Amino acid sequence: MFFVLSKTLGIMALPLNFLIALGVLGSLLLMTRFLRLGRTLLVLAALLLAVCGFAPVGNLLLYPLESRFPAWSPSQAAPDGIIVLGASIDVDLSAAHSTPVVTAASDRIIVTAALARKYPNARVVYTGGNANLISGEAKEADFAAGLFESLGIDKSRLMLENRARNTYENALFTKALVDPKPGERWLLVTSAFHMPRSIGLFRKVGFAVEPCPVDWRVGTGRDVLSFTDVAQDGLSRTNIAVREWLGLIAYRATGRIDQLLPGPPG
Incomplete structure (x- = not known):
């Protein structure tokens, strides 16, 4: 409801x-x-x-x-896993053409793939089902596997969560899928404007993640009044x-x- x-x-x-x-x-x-x-x-x-x-x-x-969280620093220790939130793949167009069709939020996938290559031992989680009000059987995560493989990420490293329809379900279902252990470090990749809500939801379900904002839509503070x-x-x-x-x-x-x-x- x-x-x-x-x-x-x-x-x-x-x-x-x-x-x-x-x-x-x-x-x-x-x-x-x-x-x-x-x-x-x-x-x-x-x-x-x-x-x-x-x-x-x-x-x-x-x-x-967008300015609520700073960019993630690669100087920190290697993460155990990388979580990328959906909205990077257009489900309907992907299903229609039988191939992944990315959206304006494709930075999420590009940055995640780059991080995965940088940290070859980190697990990669893509969480995204079908967020359309009237949805079909196609799910974002089902198309994500082939997309990541084409970017050089081995399928064996991927964990796909294809039920989530919104950010709350992203957090809830990803925690259940990952079952994070004490001391593990997980990055959360999503658009910078979406990071505050995402972090708040992951905290609420008890999954401590580190923000890795991407996909900025505004420049520095000097650009705000442009x-x-x-x-x-x-x-x-x-x-x-x-x-x-x-x-x-x-x-x-x-x-x-x-x-x-x-x-x-x-």
Whole structure:
């Protein structure tokens, strides 16, 4: 129930979807006696689309998420295992073409493969099922094996978790699969903006992992106030940021994380 509700509300609350719906409502009202309200909604939708597309709204919302954890330092001791969260593989397109089709979050797989080659004794876990609200039988992890093998990672090192539909299930099912032992060091690879929520969920299920953020969408603090000349890019960052903040709020409200914005220990 939580999965269906979160997916439905999450789709509706995305800024782009919401503003398009607002514009459609305004257009419909133009044909009624609420003409003035319709015009107001149309103008408001257009202005907010422009602001979200060109102004640094997405940057301002993403930067606190992406800067929460520093990049992982290779100077540390070799890890026992590397966990990469799903969302790097488009399940439907992969199933349609019978080959892995990666998404904009492909950095997760690329960095994990590089780490796996650097640390040949580390186990590699890919956790990802089918996160679509209406899903078929295809699972992300089922396509991940061939993708990692093509990047030079032997299949014998891979552990595939293909049931998880969201980040909470990533943490829960991965812990059950890995059964981490005291003293083991596990890296968690996911997008930088997604790391606070992921760390909070792994902590909640009792699996201590070390953050290895990748796939940044904003540069340094100096870039936060930068405007963009491509509205699609600004809208994409705004959508990602709003979805992530809504996820943090929902998980905090339901007690699945202990802080609204989990950060480094201490």
